[in-house]
Amino acid sequence: MDGAAFVLADALTKLQEDDLDMDDEVLVDAQDAQTQLASVTRVVDAVAHSCTAVQDTATFTYAQSCIKHVGHLEPDTAHRLLDAILSGFSGLLEELAEAEASAASALAEPLERYAFLLQWLVQLLEKHKDHFSRPKTSARTPRPETTWTWASSLPTVLGVLAKALRTVSERLWSSAAMRDTFVSRCILRPVMLLQENEAYLKVASIKLGLFKVTCLAVKLHGQAFNVQTSIMQSLQYYEHLAEPMAELLSVLRVEFDVQRLGEDVLRELAGKSFTSLDTKSPRSYGRFLVRMAELNPRSVLKQISLLQKHQDSESYPMRNAMIEVHGLLLKDLALHPDLGATDVPADGDNDDDDDAPAYRKQINAFFERLLERFLDVTTFVRTRAIQVCNSLCDLPAAFPPQRLRMTELAVQALEDKSSHVRRHAILLLVKLILTHPYGALYGGELSFDAWSERHAAVQARLEQAEATLTRPLTDEDVPTSETDADLAPPAMSSADQEQLVQLRLTHTYCTDALQFMACLERGVPILVQLLASTNKAEVLASMEFFRVAYEYKIRGAADGVRAMIHLIWTKDHALVMDDGSQLKGVRSRLIEVYRALYFEPQEGVSLAENTARIARNMIERTFGATLAELTSLEQLLSVMHGEGLVDRAVIDTLWDVYATTRPIARAQRRGAIMVLSMLAKADRGIVADHIDTLLRMGLGPLGAKDLLLAQHTCIALQRVSGSAKKVKGALSDTNVRYPMSHPMFARLRAVVAMPGEATGCDAAWFGVAEHAIEAIYLLGEQPDALCTELVRHCTLHAFSGASHAAYSLAQALFVAGHVALKQIVYLELVERECKRRKAQKEAGADAKPVSELDQVAEQAEDDLGELFALIRDRELLYGPQSLLALYGPLVTYLCSTMRQQSYAPLRRAAALTLCKFMCISSEYCEANLGLLLHLLRASQDEVVRANAVIGLGDVAVCFGTLVDENSGRLYAGLGDPDLGVKKNTLMVLTHLILNGMIKVKGQLGELAKCLEDEEPRVSDLAKLFFSELAMKENAVYNNLPDIISHLSSGAHAVDEATFVNTMRFIFTFIDKERQAENVIEKLCQRFRLTAEERQWRDIAYCLSLLPYRSERSIKKLLEGLPYYQDKLYVPDVHQRFTDILTKMRQGKAAALAKSGETDLRELEDVLAQAAEPSEAVAHVDTKAPADSQPSTQDEAQTDPLPEAKPERRRPRRRVAT
Template sequence: MAAGAFVLADELQRLQDDELDVAHEVLLDTLGADEQGVIVDGAVDALANDAGAVQDPEVYGALQSCVKYSAALRPAAVHRALDAVLSGMQAVCAPGAWDGEASLEALERYAFLLQWWVQVLEKRGAPAAPAARHAPADAWTWASSVPAVLAAMARVLRALAEHVWSATAVRDTLVSRCMLRPVALLLENEAYMKSATVRKALFQVMGLAVKLHGQALSVQTSILQSLQYYEHLAEPMAELLAQLRIEYDVERLGEDVLRDVASKTFTSLDSKSPRTYGRFLVRMAELNARSVLKQMSLLQVHLDSESYPIRNAMIEVQGVLIRALCVQDEFADTAAEVEADADADDGARVSAHQKQIDLFFARIEERFLDLTTFVRTKAIQTCAALCDLPVKFAAHRLQMTALAVRALEDKGSNVRRNAIALLTKLVLTHPYGALHGGELDADVWRARRDVVQRELDSAEAQLVFPETQVPDDASAEPAPDAGEPSAPDAAPDAEGSGRRRPRKSALDLEALAASQQAMTHRDQDQLVKLRLTLRYYDDALQFIDKLEHAVPILVQLLASTFKAEVLDSMEFFRVAHEYKIRGAADGVRAMVHLIWAKDNALVLEDGSQLKGVRSRLIEVYRALYFDPYPELSHAENVARISRNMIERTFGATLAELTSLEQLFALMHTERLVAPAVIDKLWDVYATPRAIARAQRRGAILILGMLATADRTLVAERIDTLLHIGLGTLGARDVRLATYTALALQRVSGSAKKVKGALSDANVRYPMAHPMFARLRAAVLMDVQGKMQRAAWFGLAEHAVQAIYALGEQPDALGTELIRHLTCAALADGDAYALARLLFVVGHVALKQMVYMELVERELKRRKGERDATEGGVRPSTELDQVAGNAEDEIGDMMAFLKERELLYGPESLLGLYGPLVAHILRTPHAFRDAYVQRAAALTLAKLMCISSEFCDAHLALLLHVLKSAPDPVVRANVVIGLGDVAVCFGTLVDENSERLYAGLNDADLGVKKNTLMVLTHLILNGMIKVKGQLGEMAKCLEDGEPRVSDLAKLFFSELATKENAVYNNLPDIISHLSSGEHAVDEEVFANTMRFIFTFIDKERQAENVIEKLCQRFRLTTEPRQWRDIAYCLSLLPYRSERSVKKLVEGLPYYQDKLYNPDVYKRFAEILAKARQGKSAAGAKANDADLREFEEILANAASQGRDAQDAEHAAHAQLARTERRRAPRAPRRAAQRA
């Protein structure tokens, strides 16, 4: 190539088209390593001696050959050749070395070689990377030279700015194609963006090109292309624009890029680019808020984009802009004005920043109703982030609170979870703690407001408005409408006493001015202060009111199946309790049931791991009730913690006490309950002072709960229990005696039996121990008063249980109790005495059966040990056989005793009472006392658990009582009794299970709830079979009582864990609810099916259900059933083509029903669902088939409507014909006569 013939643009084009011919080319790939070294060294030495040697054709040809055949060169040779190009290029541009056109051509040659080197080495870099790991530590790599290449480019760009160019096109070609294009190529490599050094060097080259060489358009194009095709460049491009603005004073480029982004259109099928552009916008707003703010009028169009990621980004951008506006100096001055705008005139000027902030808040709040869950979530998260700002925005916070409360009922779990977090953040950062601290007790705030209101009324009453004479017609003018908004001047009176101020025409303005001048500045300041304080209190009360409305919803969310929102709800109630929000105690009380939750770890989408529900529950209770206050002494903290524990029992239900027991036992196991606290609880229980009964009861309840984890807590204080709870105090307080008997049971230990184990770890005492005399006295004591009499049954139950849990021969004391109560009942003839007798008989019988099982286990253990000792040398197989025979023999003996002797033996005491109980239940008119009927029903059920013969003989009677007893307590008890009977003799109850299901329709809530719980237990444990009765259970899903509907939801959720249980019974459920005497209305059917179909989540199940439902159309004639079937079809997921194919194949079964508008609507919904969730390619492939199916449905619907119209017309014509014929018949009859 001759000197002067080099044209950079042409060379670049030939290289791009792969048509470049290298003059003086050296085929380096055919040479050996040494020969290659000679060629490379010759070219490098030539450039080292004279940088202008690059114009020598042979030298330039050798350098081009090095690039072209670089793959054949050793890394060291490549390094030398590349380094020579860099050195030569910088030497040409060095100060004093520039020689006009000659230097320009040399520079172009160097630039051409450099950009070619970057292309070749960057293309080779990715596949060569793995091999580089095994290369020597000092081996050269391309990545190590990238910073040097970029530094050389930057020096060249600076040097070139000092020279005068003959043609702008030459400079543009050199800079844009030989500098910026390699930079764009390097940007594509994500690894370089992770290196701060390389990233900074890349940005420097681009900045110099823009600032010194007018390459803004080239850089803008490069940025937009990067955002379009490379996800990893979203944030770096925003950082580049920020650096251009800060270091190079180039702000317009960023605005131009933002305008281009604003002009883009994203569809719902776009997956990557909206996310990339969104991340760019967010980072841009963080680094260059002013530029983004200028272009928001254009960018806001993306708030309505089809693509939710870009809507997400725009929400976050507006949040960032609000934050940026708040930290600006000029806004800091206006912030106080905004906060103190309570009594400002409505027409007052609001700062431009405040208007922008209000607009941004309004747009974010609009997105709380976005159709996409992710966008609603992002709006909530953005609001939560804004709560940390130093400016509180009272009005916007109130609106955020209202929106968050509404979002608690959102269908999306993630939305609800973030709404809970937002409410918690709003409480933690609320602006109403300046005057009185942070507590949010509504009653306290309302009292404060009333005080200020009175002070304001008093202050305003001192303002005298002198009146002048007014014409008579003026007094006749109508008063302003009370519903119209008051004028700004009247605002204080509207908030004050309600006294209407005189009209301006009725005021002596001169006298008023004199009166105002007479007011001191102190009076004026005080009046303004009172008005501001009143507004402050009003805002606080609004905030508190909105939070209180959220509490009932959050209590429900504690039972959510989504663990994350349960944990967030717990955190809200912890915070709310500390801030004394009304209703928080309800949440903390309901929270205790979470102690039964499965404590599996949960990993969120962001990779963070949530704590278990139970461990979090313990943390919350420890923080609220157990952590000591640093300002209190040790004794005061112990007293406070003890009081907190006792107060947990006040007003607690049985379920809450059970959960509390599990919680406190677990906390005691983890040593979270200090010994000093336990001692304090004993002091409260045993104090001789007269204290509230609830305190003493609570103390022994808590001690009994702790004893489930450590029996020594009560075993060492038995004398105290006998002296207090079973002594004189217990005689006056039956409930105290009951809780003491319950605590006494813990002495035996509560270790769970290992299945199949023969040992009994319970501690037992001889019957001469004083505790049994006290227990006997407690059961036999005379009680007076309605409340005490009702409480006695609980005492008797726990006393009998304590006797059988602790006594070595409990049956002897049980027999004595029955005989004593029998004599008392016969002597007094009192109905209550009879009820006491029946109750003890039933409970003794039940505990005797359990005791016999313990005896059986002990006998087996002893016989096994004895047989093993006597035959110690026998083989293990023979020993196992002997032990098995011994166990069978003892088991058969015990089964015979329970079946024939306990109730039917000639000397059986319990057998005497079976006929009596049956007689009482058969003749309720003769035994009308409620206690007698309740005790008799319970006792009969307990006796039926002992013997199958007795059960078979009296099952019909018990079922009759369930059906006909007027007392709902009796019916509720019978339901529970039948559940126990089913556990013992499932076959007998299973044959009559339909009678048990009837309780689901009982008018009494307790009966219905008990029936549902019993059926849940029996069905889930396989004790009774489901015989098409699940429809009745499904009805409970829409019960008006939340406790019933929640239990039903729990049942189906657990049933769904069984293999295909819901799927197998789905046809029966649909039939039961859709037609026949058990059918429900369509709205209830829809809500019920919507819940049940959430468990049909397997594709194969969905396909089979589609097929069966389509076939069901053929067997139905009622439009109601068509609508129900079509609705069920619309609930199924159509994720696969097979599901749609099943629907198409079923067309003959339902095409004649499509004329019904509701049926056709459901199929349209199915088509829409089938189109969703497909990728762009999949959507195009399936769209043609779906469109064809849609046309078939439309044609079938049209034909069906035409057929219906024709049929209606025929019926109408027939009716008209019949009407015309009707008058002729009498005339003909008359003629015949």
């Protein structure tokens, strides 16, 4: 550049166009490192000598040459160049600050030269920042001597830029354009460039430096418009600048007292429109709005009427942002009501609040806009609305009307289709309970009954006070004389008026509280169901709700806590949420909740009182509990004891309750031994050390009077043997056994041998006998000897002609059947023990080769197996010396003459014993299988039918081939009117089918009917069955034609509503494209061979459920057009195919159609023609291709689908029961 005057605008333009001419340019890039250092040193020395040296052409050219090729310089050399430019620029600014007004203009050109060089250098250093960053070091590569990085110099650079803005003034330039060029293009442009790097904004010094330069440009040099334009562009193209731009405007308002720029940006943003296809920019603008509302709520409040349009934006990120903005403005208005509302939006809902303060109107309007988003179409928006309401609950202001509305909407959201929304709705309910405003007068508990009593008392007092009010005066009431004045009622005193106002407020307070509690109670049944959700986070939130609700005594919370106990069976693992937080496992959380509610010591209470309280709570958990709840409670307590969470003092207290001689409630003593037996599952020593107590109390006089106590005592005795699980293939028996001379066996024998006179013919005896026999076989060294004596005794007593003969016979049958069943288990133990002894004996023999020993051992095992199989099959029920052989024919006779038996216990005992005998011998099973099936079908006793179903399941496990031939009759139980029979049938079929014990032969349609059963327990079991069946390769797909035929036509057909709901669930398992293609083809062919409109509608609905993601699936449907074209005149069929066409136009199918690979026009034309009401629809009788036309209707209805190729399936979610 020659010595002519330097024109900054021209130089910048040429630089931008890469057309900058330098007459004597130094080729720095061609120099070596030493020469480069010398070139830079020349510039450094010149600037050090005089700040105005840049006006020298040679120095300026050298400086430009070094900057142009700065990417080829060593880091230290580049640092020296930058330092020289900065020091020269800073020194010149100091001279300018001290110069007289007349001499200041002479410094304008060197200032422009420095600014030009600096902005160019910043631009290139940023471009080559990776070259000037500190390299990574390791043990092998030592840290380089230089420590300079480009980022470390940024605070200094920004400081010099800020200094320039503070120093320069308008008097330096002859026109405003020149000043704008200097400020906007040499000062602001580098700043805008630097802020595009997200890493710099994470360094506080750099971030504040950027903000300071921008604010000074706006405040001192009128750059508001340029900065506004830059902010809007940054928000559009750089998502990471959303929050920093809001922080910049906050700094500008707070530290530089410039508020208008922020409002201008908000107004410009309010004028933008976003569509559902916009993704990046709405998210950035939304984050900016939220941050602005946090830092400058009053600025946002002024523009809220303009920003309100984004509340209904098509882009959900903007709707999300507006929800958060409303929440932040509500917080600001609630915390600073004294500031008032600056702009109250007109809202028709607030017409009746004319007397309310302006900020109160605005709060109501904001809440209305916020709560309406609970019904937004997008899951994320609904979730965000709930989260914002959750945060508003922490405000000191109560907002009673809005809280009630929040509660109602949160309860509605519990049934949302999205688990994410449901989870946050639960958390909102928890927060509403924890922060409820109804604890000021009567404490924090929310017992509906207690509050109802308070409400009634307040209402009575209010009515009494209002009855004494002076009625309003009329013209007739005005006293016309002194006499009338004396007769006028006295006016209320100020104290009475104050009391009346207080009563009215209290009445409103109680009414609101009752509404709040009633609303929470409506959500309790839904939350009980959500405890069985497959979403872990949702389950944990439900558990937290019930914990809090129980502590606040909300009605129905105890039901949730009781239902929660089944979660002890959940597989425990931690869950990492989207925000990075980690949730505990369900099982761990359950233990924590139960400990907190029942089993944790309270502070300020003595050790003895705490121990008694915990023991009482454990016992009370057994009151009214079902068998399933007791089983889960047993697992919970055993896990807690295994983890050391049950104190020994609590166990001693439980023994004291069980063994006390004082008269106490039966339920307490029973509960104590039940809890002890549950704890003994983890530690057998708990009951092993108190066998004498068990015999004295539960199997003594108290047990004779309370058979349930005796039953649970027998269960506790079983725990003495230990609960170690048998390892598959292991031969050793780890159970503890006692000699038959032990006193416990005499007591157990006495309990089983109790005659009907002693028990009062109580049905509870059967439970006692069952567990007593199990205890004998678990604990006795020779249990068969004692049980043989028991069977003999019961037989003699039953046929001795004593009173209660029918009951005694039922006792004998029950004992015989259960002894037979336990004898099989005992024979397996004996067989295993024999094999173990033989193995030990042969292992000690070393005379024979190893291979020969192995052969001998295998032969011995085979011989033993055949011997014990012969004993089971022939000796137990058919042996000449077998006592049980007497009962085989007797049981058969009693069951075959069931209609003649009037005594229900005898009928039930006979049927149960029949099932047990059939599990022992295949010969007996084959002879009586028809009888058992007859009982299942024809018995009038629902208990007999329920037991027969379970018996058939057990027989199928033992002798599968016999039952498989008659498995069709097992499905009849699914239509039984009794819930127990239906439920047992479904569970047995689930077990047999899923484990491959019986084959499915076209009966899945009956199981599918259970999906829409009125009883939730049945429908949940059916959903669980199909979910598990779907995990088996192509199982649902292969049986789909039979299911559709079964439910759509014939004697088993269901109504259309049930068909629709059932198929909607079944078709969720047809998720492979190849499967969908084959189903489409077969369903289209069904149209050809059906003549009823009902079947057409059903087939069309099934077609509408399939995904049309591939070209082949679309072509299959179009190829089948001749089969269903003449059925489209039926409105429902037409609507289904219209829905299919809409589905095809979306997603992948739409892309295929657009590319010309598939042509949907033919289907569109046919549908349009069928929809014209004025034209008669011609029934097209197009012949189907010969190779694809089924031969008969039956073949079309039941022909299995083509076998799909095996594919790896992803696990389907389990349906909770």
